[in-house]
Amino acid sequence: MFSSASYGAANAYRQVGAHSGVENASPHQLIQMLFDGLFQSLNAARGAIERGEVEEKGRHISKSVRILQEGLVMGLDLEKGGELAANLKLLYDYSVAQLTKANIHNDVALVEDVIKVLQPVAQGWKEIGTAANPVM
DSSP states (O other): OOOHHHHHHHHHHHHHHHHHHHHTOOHHHHHHHHHHHHHHHHHHHHHHHHHTOHHHHHHHHHHHHHIIIIIIITTOOHHHHHHHHHHHHHHHHHHHHHHHHHHHHTOHHHHHHHHHHHHHHHHHHHHHHHHHSOOO
């Protein structure tokens, strides 16, 4: 159907598009992108556990942990953010611990727990963006 060359070109195009989206995104949009990627990875990890796909599970959990640690935690300003930033860091650290256990024990309930505790944060972040940029 597609040659490997056309697949490679399409993949490169997607990567350039994603890179351009990141370059042109506001800090708020970048955090939203991190949450979107996080939930995609968490849902993929949940599905992989349910299907017994150990390698896929590990890949998606690792990606989720990296998004939490290298994206969301590193994006916190603990000095300026005060108690809110400190609480978010604790929540993200808790999520990493739960995902580590989920990976070790192939426990879908732990992945679902992380989704459940992070959804309100992601939704709040989304609502802040909507309030800051109302549709005309």
